[in-house]
Amino acid sequence: MALLELKDLSVHFGGVKAVQNVTFSMEEGDFKGLIGPNGAGKTTVFNAITGVVKPTAGEIHFDGHLLNGMRPDKIAHLGIARTFQNIRIYPKMKVHENVAIGLNSVPSYNILSAMLKTPNVRKKDKETYEESLKYLDEVGILEYKDYEAGALPYGLQRKLEIARALATKPKLLFLDEPAAGMNTGESVELISFLKKLHKDTGLAIVLIEHHLEVVMEVCKNVTVLNLGQTLASGTPEEIQNNPKVIKAYIGERRQKNVV
Amino acid sequence: MGYIEGIMISTCINIVCVCGLTLLTGYVGLFSMGHACFVCIGAYVSAILTKYFGIPYGLALILGGSVAALSSIIIGYPTLRGKLSADCFAIATLGFSEAVRIILSNINHPYVGGALGISGIPHKTGLLQAIVIAIISIFFIYNYTRSQHGKIALAIRDHADASELIGVNIFREKLKVLMISAFFCGVGGGMMAHYYTYMVPNTFGAVMSTNLLTAVVLGGISSVTGPVLASIVLTATPELLRFMSNWRLAIYGFVLIVMMRIRPEGLLGHKELSLRPLLNLYHKLRSKKINTTANISSKKGGN
Amino acid sequence: MRLFLQQLATGISIGSVYALLAVGYALVFSVFNFSNFGFGSIMMLGTFAAFYAIPLLKLPLAVGIILAMIVAGIASIIMELTVYRPMRQKNALKLYLMIAALGMNTFIPNFCIQIFGGGVRAFPSEWAKSVMTIGSIAIPRADILAAVLSIIMLALLWTFLYKTRIGLGIRASSFDSNTAELMGINVNFVAVIIFMLSGAAAGLAGCFYGMKYSVYPNMGTVAMKGFVASTVGGLGSLPGAVVSGLLLGLLETMISSYVSTTYRDLVAYGLLVIVLIFLPNGLLGKGIHDKL
Numbered sequence: 001m002a003l004l005e006l007k008d009l010s011v012h013f014g015g016v017k018a019v020q021n022v023t024f025s026m027e028e029g030d031f032k033g034l035i036g037p038n039g040a041g042k043t044t045v046f047n048a049i050t051g052v053v054k055p056t057a058g059e060i061h062f063d064g065h066l067l068n069g070m071r072p073d074k075i076a077h078l079g080i081a082r083t084f085q086n087i088r089i090y091p092k093m094k095v096h097e098n099v100a101i102g103l104n105s106v107p108s109y110n111i112l113s114a115m116l117k118t119p120n121v122r123k124k125d126k127e128t129y130e131e132s133l134k135y136l137d138e139v140g141i142l143e144y145k146d147y148e149a150g151a152l153p154y155g156l157q158r159k160l161e162i163a164r165a166l167a168t169k170p171k172l173l174f175l176d177e178p179a180a181g182m183n184t185g186e187s188v189e190l191i192s193f194l195k196k197l198h199k200d201t202g203l204a205i206v207l208i209e210h211h212l213e214v215v216m217e218v219c220k221n222v223t224v225l226n227l228g229q230t231l232a233s234g235t236p237e238e239i240q241n242n243p244k245v246i247k248a249y250i251g252e253r254r255q256k257n258v259v
Numbered sequence: 260m261g262y263i264e265g266i267m268i269s270t271c272i273n274i275v276c277v278c279g280l281t282l283l284t285g286y287v288g289l290f291s292m293g294h295a296c297f298v299c300i301g302a303y304v305s306a307i308l309t310k311y312f313g314i315p316y317g318l319a320l321i322l323g324g325s326v327a328a329l330s331s332i333i334i335g336y337p338t339l340r341g342k343l344s345a346d347c348f349a350i351a352t353l354g355f356s357e358a359v360r361i362i363l364s365n366i367n368h369p370y371v372g373g374a375l376g377i378s379g380i381p382h383k384t385g386l387l388q389a390i391v392i393a394i395i396s397i398f399f400i401y402n403y404t405r406s407q408h409g410k411i412a413l414a415i416r417d418h419a420d421a422s423e424l425i426g427v428n429i430f431r432e433k434l435k436v437l438m439i440s441a442f443f444c445g446v447g448g449g450m451m452a453h454y455y456t457y458m459v460p461n462t463f464g465a466v467m468s469t470n471l472l473t474a475v476v477l478g479g480i481s482s483v484t485g486p487v488l489a490s491i492v493l494t495a496t497p498e499l500l501r502f503m504s505n506w507r508l509a510i511y512g513f514v515l516i517v518m519m520r521i522r523p524e525g526l527l528g529h530k531e532l533s534l535r536p537l538l539n540l541y542h543k544l545r546s547k548k549i550n551t552t553a554n555i556s557s558k559k560g561g562n
Numbered sequence: 563m564r565l566f567l568q569q570l571a572t573g574i575s576i577g578s579v580y581a582l583l584a585v586g587y588a589l590v591f592s593v594f595n596f597s598n599f600g601f602g603s604i605m606m607l608g609t610f611a612a613f614y615a616i617p618l619l620k621l622p623l624a625v626g627i628i629l630a631m632i633v634a635g636i637a638s639i640i641m642e643l644t645v646y647r648p649m650r651q652k653n654a655l656k657l658y659l660m661i662a663a664l665g666m667n668t669f670i671p672n673f674c675i676q677i678f679g680g681g682v683r684a685f686p687s688e689w690a691k692s693v694m695t696i697g698s699i700a701i702p703r704a705d706i707l708a709a710v711l712s713i714i715m716l717a718l719l720w721t722f723l724y725k726t727r728i729g730l731g732i733r734a735s736s737f738d739s740n741t742a743e744l745m746g747i748n749v750n751f752v753a754v755i756i757f758m759l760s761g762a763a764a765g766l767a768g769c770f771y772g773m774k775y776s777v778y779p780n781m782g783t784v785a786m787k788g789f790v791a792s793t794v795g796g797l798g799s800l801p802g803a804v805v806s807g808l809l810l811g812l813l814e815t816m817i818s819s820y821v822s823t824t825y826r827d828l829v830a831y832g833l834l835v836i837v838l839i840f841l842p843n844g845l846l847g848k849g850i851h852d853k854l
Contacts, residue, residue, distance in 0.1 A: 351834060
């Protein structure tokens with residue numbers, strides 16, 4: 001059975017059909033891309049899976065559980081993590097504290113112990129600190145551990161967000177436009193970073209991206225959405241040569257010039 | 260001397276209440292316009308327990324705080340769930356505060372005393388008790404804010420939706436903090452009842468809620484020492500500036516507006532009071548002095 | 563039966579005051595997703611303006627009421643321009659805006675208490691106090707005026723919002739102010755209009771409240787009933803605000819006369835809790851869709 005399975009997923013907001021009959025699946029260790037023009041419904045699919053919006057129709061299965069209608073924090077504990085288009089790290093906290101939230105989204109000691117600062121609390125806090133450093137090291141920002149998170153440059157904030165997501169020990173990771181705002185050089189660095197991340201962690205990763213060169217380089221399989229529906233699905237080569245995909249991105253008229 | 264002692268005890272009471280409110284408003288970011296009601300509930304419960312049932316002071320304080328904490332669920336459950344906006348919560352705190360005041364003013368049971376309140380409460384809050392409880396409160400809240408629980412509170416304030424997707428149960432955490440804040444206010448209320456030895460429901464109105472909020476706002480969000488200091492200043496100054504007491508509320512309102520416009524994080528926002536700046540200044544001055552002496556002796560030497 | 567009709571009349575009259583307050587509050591909330599807790603002070607300022615101007619300038623009641631609406635509208639605009647807008651432009655946390663609003667609601671009434679004295683006064687209109695007899699029930703003229711004028715004002719408001727271009731702009735902004743701005747709607751101008759209308763509603767409601775009860779610096783606390791009514795009706799929904807305002811007025815009056823007068827003010831709070839538990843989006847509200 002697949003790790004993640006979307007069956008005929010539809011999400012409607014009032015009259016807007018953001019997602020219609022989308023079918024998608026992930027096995028463990030897959031690295032798939034989800035692309036499509038703006039408004040295609042990609043982020044809505046992420047939102048439906050992570051529990052932010054309720055599916056109007058269809059089913060979402062993950063690791064043997066039906067996710068429809070489940071609370072987002074429960075879904076997170078089942079093993080799904082994500083990053084955001086507009087980075088949502090905690091700006092006023094230190095870098096390592098951001099990761100610590102990922103490790104302890106449910107406190108590991110009770111209120112009274114916290115107030116008394118028992119030896120157990122001190123021990124757990126120390127363990128959390130050390131473990132968070134490991135994740136910082138994994139994404140390559142260990143030297144910034146004591147910086148205020150909001151002071152980091154954009155690209156490093158992205159990495160911090162990924163570190164925090166990894167700290168929740170997920171089985172499936174959603175990356176929402178990690179290359180947004182990057183120039184060519186930074187995109188190249190991101191490509192090797194993502195490849196290394198996938199190799200080191202063995203996680204199943206879904207990548208939404210507009211920087212097509214990143215997607216085509218790192219993903220083994222790409223699904224294209226347009227106007228809320230699945231347009232095509234296949235290897236990067238197949239997708240790049242698919243006339244329907246080209247039409248959706250560039251438009252019909254210009255296709256003559258491309259050929 | 261009794262006068263100064265009175266100010267100090269009042270200050271300690273305010274510190275205990277403010278410790279609770281700073282967790283709710285300064286850390287989680289929930290706006291309450293009616294926390295005086297928890298002070299009220301704590302005061303009434305503890306007073307009735309000591310006066311009519313002979314319960315010891317300390318236990319009565321804790322029970323008063325606990326009842327206040329439980330009562331906060333009435334506000335918390337309907338308004339903190341799901342995507343209900345913070346405005347619902349704020350309005351509910353206002354309504355609940357009024358409701359408590361009206362109910363207590365109109366119950367004619369001899370224990371409660373209706374609009375005339377309760378009098379003849381045993382005088383148990385002396386300077387020692389007040390200071391000890393205040394210090395314990397500061398200690399507890401400070402540790403809480405530095406713990407995993409406190410960090411989660413900050414996470415909820417900065418990015419509640421993202422936190423939920425990381426696995427934080429937003430409703431449970433918010434309710435938790437609400438109950439803790441109600442508990443501390445309840446304990447403060449108990450201290451109040453056993454210091455003044457009498458009280459009426461009208462004491463616990465919008466004025467008290469605004470006083471508490473002003474201390475938190477002035478002192479700084481995400482800070483424990485800030486609101487504590489502000490609390491000391493705000494309690495001591497009205498006494499010293501007695502002649503301005505009529506204008507006190509208008510001034511507080513003005514302070515709130517001005518703070519929000521120019522420095523909403525508060526005076527000590529996100530920071531705790533630390534002697535480090537003073538130490539740094541001291542070291543700086545010392546090294547300057549050494550340089551000056553070195554210059555003088557080298558001049559002499561070159562003579 | 564007679565008592566029932568009498569109470570019905572009273573209920574509708576106080577209900578129109580609540581409806582006006584709820585609509586004034588909902589107007590601002592629907593566009594800015596923000597509760598103007600200084601709303602009560604605006605109501606008070608408008609009413610006080612009428613209170614002083616009517617005897618001083620020998621104004622007829624109608625002019626006095628209009629003056630109240632204008633003063634309240636201007637006060638509302640000043641609040642927006644001096645405090646809220648600059649804070650929004652600095653992307654202030656919603657928490658800060660609410661605290662600032664409370665600050666104003668604390669400063670203005672208490673400042674007025676110092677200047678004008680905190681005493682309770684009667685609204686300067688003999689005509690309003692006089693009672694009209696319809697059939698076998700006696701209704702104070704003020705009540706009839708309140709109901710009639712509220713309906714007129716709400717109808718005018720509805721026409722403005724749904725039948726004019728500016729109204730369309732306001733409704734677009736209330737749905738999504740960012741997109742509205744990109745579409746060419748001057749959101750700042752819309753903001754001023756909204757605050758003015760909100761203030762006018764408050765001023766009108768204040769006059770009726772003053773006529774029915776009394777005028778005093780802390781009268782702004784009545785606005786809380788408007789907040790509750792708006793929340794019960796569905797935050798940001800204008801029809802919901804009207805319906806809940808009337809409903810609250812009727813419930814309060816009925817419970818007050820048939821059950822007990824002392825717990826009258828609790829009706830509002832009880833209604834709020836019950837509705838929020840069972841209908842979290844209010845009576846007529848729609849869910850808020852997060853845009854992630």
